[in-house]
Amino acid sequence: MKYRKEKDSLGYINVPADKYWAAQTQRSYENFKIGGQKIPVEVIRAFAILKKAAARTNAELGVLRKNKARLIERVCNEILKGELDDQFPLVVWQTGSGTQSNMNVNEVIANRAHVMKGGKLSDTKKVIHPNDDVNKSQSSNDTFPTAMHIAAFIALEEVTIPGIKALRDTLNEKAKAYKNVVKIGRTHFMDATPVTLGQELSGFVAQLDHGLATIKNSFKHLSELALGGTAVGTGLNTPKGYSKLVAHHIADISGYPFKTAPNKFEAMAAHDGIVEAHAALKTVAVSLMKIG
DSSP states (O other): OOEEEEEETTEEEEEETTOSOOHHHHHHHHHOOOOSOBOOHHHHHHHHHHHHHHHHHHHHTTSSOHHHHHHHHHHHHHHHTTTTGGGOOOBSOSOTTOHHHHHHHHHHHHHHHHHHTTOOTTOSSOSSOIIIIITTTOOHHHHHHHHHHHHHHHHIIIIIHHHHHHHHHHHHHHHHHTTTOEEEEEETTEEEEEEEHHHHHHHHHHHHHHHHHHHHHTHHHHTEEOTTOTTTSSOTTOOTTHHHHHHHHHHHHHSSOOEEOSOHHHHHHOOHHHHHHHHHHHHHHHHHHHHO
């Protein structure tokens, strides 16, 4: 395998010559060779959404040149299409803030953008900087919580809910079809009074209806995004109006009603929105265990 040298604050490190990531990603890759659980692709896609929105916002607010923003957006579109999936090798075992994954995305976007402009990965100076351009107005402390919320919201909306609805609708059809089929009821592991099969199935339908409602109730908190809080929630180093505008662009890009969190300290210091969604999924899991 051929390598190129990349440099960060710790010095030089060898990086595979054909990979778009750089020094910080490589250090994490070498230092955390434990487990095989990579960062979920849903989180990487969420990062692409927020990086695209951040570039657009920074350009509109005059802190990033528009030509750089367009380049960043082009690479983000490639990530969203799955064209760069092999550029994100890191596992979930890393620092608590997810700094390495944030930098993995920053480095890939910056280096891919440079190549798009006709440059080479071996060039010392590149047209896009991973920190100064791609990560402008951001911190790992607000990007990773934002990516978590985006990824969870979209997965629930596009995968989980449709699957539960399909099961619910099938059971509802069977409940109607078997409404006159009488069977013996069971309680305490014993035969009891008669019940129709349709009535029994209708109970399962009601459980899933409640589960769907519980999941949807978690969307209000999941839709709140930490982006704009930067390092500790104060929004230091962001231009005026950044947090609301970047949330607007995330909503526009994703097609879902994301908004800026009213309190960035809560959004960054806690993950209660994720916990609430997880609790909703546990409720559905218990229902499915009963149905099964």
